[in-house]
Amino acid sequence: MGAETSHSTYLKALPCDWEIARISDVAKVVGGGTPSRDIAAYWHGVIPWVTPSEVSREESIFLAATREYISSAGLASSGATLLPIGALMITTRATLGARAISAAPMTTNQGFKSLVFADPSDAPFYFYVADKLKPELKRRASGTTFLEVSGSEIADIRVPVPPRAERTQIAQVLDTLDTTIRNTEAIIAKLKLVKQGLLHDLLTRGIDANGELRPPQSEAPHLYKASPLGWIPVEWNVVETAHRCSLITKGTTPVSNQMWQGEEGVRFLRVDNLSFDGQLNFIASNFRISTVTHESELMRSQCLPGDVLTNIVGPPLGKLGLISEESGPININQAIALFRPTSDLLSNFLLTWLGSTLSQVWLRQRAKQTSGQVNLTLALCQELPIPDMTLIEQRAIVERVASSQARIDVEASTLHKLAQLKSGLMDDLLTGRVRVTPLLAQAPATQP
Numbered sequence: 001m002g003a004e005t006s007h008s009t010y011l012k013a014l015p016c017d018w019e020i021a022r023i024s025d026v027a028k029v030v031g032g033g034t035p036s037r038d039i040a041a042y043w044h045g046v047i048p049w050v051t052p053s054e055v056s057r058e059e060s061i062f063l064a065a066t067r068e069y070i071s072s073a074g075l076a077s078s079g080a081t082l083l084p085i086g087a088l089m090i091t092t093r094a095t096l097g098a099r100a101i102s103a104a105p106m107t108t109n110q111g112f113k114s115l116v117f118a119d120p121s122d123a124p125f126y127f128y129v130a131d132k133l134k135p136e137l138k139r140r141a142s143g144t145t146f147l148e149v150s151g152s153e154i155a156d157i158r159v160p161v162p163p164r165a166e167r168t169q170i171a172q173v174l175d176t177l178d179t180t181i182r183n184t185e186a187i188i189a190k191l192k193l194v195k196q197g198l199l200h201d202l203l204t205r206g207i208d209a210n211g212e213l214r215p216p217q218s219e220a221p222h223l224y225k226a227s228p229l230g231w232i233p234v235e236w237n238v239v240e241t242a243h244r245c246s247l248i249t250k251g252t253t254p255v256s257n258q259m260w261q262g263e264e265g266v267r268f269l270r271v272d273n274l275s276f277d278g279q280l281n282f283i284a285s286n287f288r289i290s291t292v293t294h295e296s297e298l299m300r301s302q303c304l305p306g307d308v309l310t311n312i313v314g315p316p317l318g319k320l321g322l323i324s325e326e327s328g329p330i331n332i333n334q335a336i337a338l339f340r341p342t343s344d345l346l347s348n349f350l351l352t353w354l355g356s357t358l359s360q361v362w363l364r365q366r367a368k369q370t371s372g373q374v375n376l377t378l379a380l381c382q383e384l385p386i387p388d389m390t391l392i393e394q395r396a397i398v399e400r401v402a403s404s405q406a407r408i409d410v411e412a413s414t415l416h417k418l419a420q421l422k423s424g425l426m427d428d429l430l431t432g433r434v435r436v437t438p439l440l441a442q443a444p445a446t447q448p
Helices: 006-012 072-078 120-132 134-140 151-156 164-205 291-296 347-354 357-366 378-383 391-431 437-441
Strands: 019-022 027-031 043-050 068-070 088-093 095-102 112-117 158-161 237-240 245-250 259-261 266-269 287-289 308-311 320-322 330-332 336-341 368-370 373-375 385-388
Touching: 006 134, 006 158, 027 151, 043 072, 068 072, 088 120, 095 120, 095 134, 112 120, 120 134, 120 158, 120 164, 120 391, 164 347, 164 357, 164 391, 245 378, 308 347, 320 347, 336 347, 336 378, 347 357, 347 385, 347 391, 357 378
Parallel strands: 266 330
Antiparallel strands: 019 158, 027 112, 043 068, 088 095, 088 112, 237 385, 245 336, 259 287, 266 287, 308 320, 308 336, 368 373
């Protein structure tokens, strides 16, 4: 008897009324191919030709269009197969287990093995089952340059075969959840674009005494004046960031034997701990340094509540962090710059400005690039222009940005919950721990 595997354990736990069959018993396994690039007539035809990168992100269950198309002659020369609508295309070379269902007749390159079902309506159920096959694909893969699973190995993998009505209902439940997830992702993407537009308006037009965005310069030129940042409200000035900060410095790194991972000591931040929305991510790396080191050698890189951080080594640039009272004692390494605003500059406004397109473009245009690395000097950080306005207007701008971000955060929280629900529900439904029988009892009877 062969050794127990995660896949065989999965199969043993399936309901006793579910059949188990090899993939070759439920679908025809076909491969793909690539026409010669040297023959122009093989390309720019009307047959969609799929590559693994087009399905690896799994943005949708169905794939209807591709980046490249081949001709009938190219298809014939490549040894690939023209797949019908409803074929399940699974990547089996290098990237293992990414998949999509063909929404139009198409073909793939040799990085796929595709399953063609007698009934295309089976494809959605096995699309989800394929997610549980990834460990088995990896176990069966071989190769020195990259891992690959052969067609015969794919055909030999055993899969569950619930009654037709049940597998159809499972796929429908999961597809409904997938659709909700994609819609939520689209809402978040739209809200982020709205926020970027709002941020640009707030940092170039500001908010007037009535709490409203000033009209654009093109509509009210008398409200604006020229500046190094372009047109700005006449009430504003532009100053170097150093004039609104009591300290702009960078961190340093202690010797390795003074740093460790654990629960004690002073947190030591690296670029991984910063984020593009300014939230500190302590999970990314939980390095700490000794209290003695913190007090003696690293005082210049000690952070205080209200300090604003950004990385000065990239790519990418533009990662941020804001130190709060709750953060506790913190030090930073030499790839992070610290800005300590004076009383006439709000920390949250500085954070907003440092993350804005206006600020980032100014910095990146002046950054030094060597051997693929991008570096900002402290001098650039000190010279960075920043709009100078009243604290009242700064606070109003920060509140508008926070309100916009709050909407994004609500949708992001919903998306996180949906992803968790999908993960749990997929496991429950595809193992039969949770049955859709009650749903089926409400539907018209179908053939097994």
